[in-house]
Amino acid sequence: MANENVDDSIFKILVATDNHLGYGETKPNIAQDSFRAFEEILQLAVKNEVDMVLLGGDLFHESQPSSHSLQKCTELLKKYCLGDKPVAIEFLSDQSEHFSHLKNPVVNYEDPDLNICLPVFSIHGNHDSPGGNELVSALDILSSAGLINYFGRWNDLSKIEIKPILLKKGDTKIAIYGLSHIPDQRLVRLFQEKKVKMPRVDDDDWFNILVLHQNRANRGIKNFIPYDIIPEFINLVIWGHEHDCNIEPKQCTQNGPYISQPGSSVATSLSEGESADKHVGLLKVYKDTFKIISLPLKSVRPFIFDDIILCKPGTDDFNLDAPKEQAINDVKTKVEEMIQKATIKQEDNSTPLKPLIRLSVKYYTETQIFNGIRLGHHYENRVANPGDMFKFSNYVPKERRNRKDGVCAVDDTEFNDVSVLIRM
Ligand SMILES: [Mn+2]
Incomplete structure (x- = not known):
């Protein structure tokens, strides 16, 4: 019954x-x-x-x-x-x-x-x-x-x-x-x-x-x-x-x-x-x-991931005398934005957690590379992972990237997306 x-x-x-x-x-x-x-x-x-x-x-x-x-x-x-x-x-x-x-x-x-x-x-x-x-x-x-x-x-x-x-x-x-x-x-x-x-x-x-x-x-x-x-x-x-x-x-x-x-x-x-x-x-x-x-899940530590492309040599904005200092300044500005984002995410949290921050830094020349661990120390009281905030890689424009290198994202193989491609 x-x-x-x-x-x-x-x-x-x-x-x-x-x-x-x-x-x-x-x-x-x-x-x-x-x-x-x-x-x-x-x-x-x-x-x-x-x-x-x-x-x-x-x-x-x-x-x-x-x-x-x-x-x-x-x-x-x-x-x-x-x-x-x-x-x-x-x-x-x-x-x-x-x-x-x-x-x-x-x-x-x-x-x-x-x-x-x-x-x-x-x-x-x-x-x-x-x-x-x-x-x-x-x-x-x-x-x-x-x-x-x-x-x-x-x-x-x-x-x-x-x-x-x-x-x-x-x-x-x-x-x-x-x-x-x-x-x-x-x-x-x-x-x-x-x-x-x-x-x-x-x-x-x-x-x-x-x-x-x-x-x-x-x-x-x-x-x-x-x-x-x-x-x-x-x-x-x-x-x-x-x-x-x-x-x-x-x-x-x-x-x-x-x-x-x-x-x-x-x-x-x-x-x-x-x-x-x-x-x-x-x-x-x-x-x-x-x-x-x-x-x-509200108790999870906020994790902000972003990337930054450093200033391109040969452009007006590029600081020829001090490319490293320029890179550090640009990165610091970006990190402040990221910490701000994490703060907004935790507005309702009475005991906010220090966020995880990961910034992928894309440089044009090695003169732009700085000591990421040393800069991380500045954020010891505000970031949960000061020792590994930055990851450096050489900037490669999109059109030059080798497609085979990338892991096929889940979305790439999804039926729904394929059907969209076919319709286009
Ligand atoms: Mn697992």
């Missing part, structure tokens, strides 16, 4: 990936960043009363995280995932298969010895994959403690059969296919040899989610997962590993699945992609329909 109250059938899942706990934990200023963002994610999960959290890998930055990282993570999970609030989702598939790597292979919220109010499900990424003689991942430790449900791992990579986790809430049924990180070339080969099986559930009223942790951008032949190897019956892919936030679900091939890429919750490099605002997703599924509400 159908449920009368639609709300009782709306599955609410907080989706996030690449939390990289422990990133920068020994660096000044940024040591707490990864943990602060992860706590905000758990708080958002509680506030939005989600049924579960789904993580797309790289919960930890290191495959053998420090005791400190492991302790912080354990404390956060204990704080937000234990409690009396009942869990509304039914677990229908064979738990002993999904959690066969555990001595007690049950989903944590059904373990009578545990009091779980917020179940967390996670695959592993390339940063927290199993290691050592016994092939233990940091996620195994959290799993053994009953704090997360770690799934989608294979010890035998000669063939893979991904059996979905089957969950039900009211009238909504969700099948989650978990594919923890496998080196891309190996995985593409397995797909091509038809050694990856993703059996579809018999009746078709399941909403099918695939969560994976692989290259999405084209980083060379067979070094990324092409969209067309994902089975068409998959409704939604949660794509981990790529750190840029592209959370809005997009269909990248005709009739293909929608893809949502939440991106990382902490910048692990000073690249342009990491400077975009960080978000996690509130996924709502009702029967075969879904939507993802993008939730901004």
Whole structure:
């Protein structure tokens, strides 16, 4: 019989990936960043009363995280995932298969010895994959403690059969296919040899989610997962590993699945992609329909990325006597603008954070190069990364740039963009 109250059938899942706990934990200023963002994610999960959290890998930055990282993570999970609030989702598939790597292979919220109010499900990424003689991942430790449900791992990579986790809430049924990180070339080969099986559930009223942790951008032949190897019956892919936030679900091939890429919750490099605002997703599924509400992470340290092209020799403005001093002055002006931008971003924050600043400095002649570390010292009290604010490169006009050098951005390969090109 159908449920009368639609709300009782709306599955609410907080989706996030690449939390990289422990990133920068020994660096000044940024040591707490990864943990602060992860706590905000758990708080958002509680506030939005989600049924579960789904993580797309790289919960930890290191495959053998420090005791400190492991302790912080354990404390956060204990704080937000234990409690009396009942869990509304039914677990229908064979738990002993999904959690066969555990001595007690049950989903944590059904373990009578545990009091779980917020179940967390996670695959592993390339940063927290199993290691050592016994092939233990940091996620195994959290799993053994009953704090997360770690799934989608294979010890035998000669063939893979991904059996979905089957969950039900009211009238909504969700099948989650978990594919923890496998080196891309190996995985593409397995797909091509038809050694990856993703059996579809018999009746078709399941909403099918695939969560994976692989290259999405084209980083060379067979070094990324092409969209067309994902089975068409998959409704939604949660794509981990790529750190840029592209959370809005997009269909990248005709009739293909929608893809949502939440991106990382902490910048692990000073690249342009990491400077975009960080978000996690509130996924709502009702029967075969879904939507993802993008939730901004407000505790993330602002990161401003920009570039500057220094003055061109031979032009009126070029200071022939003191090109280096001129460069420093121009860069200082630019940095002030960038810090100002970061200040505006944090207007509502009662305890603003020192921003990350990365300025790509493009010079024409080597006489324009200055000591970036020395200039960075001036910003010690105002910038979180004074030691590596500047990156120098020789300015190459656009028309001379070799196209082959660039990594194909995700957007370049997207169906929507291709269709625009064809129309033009
Ligand atoms: Mn990552």
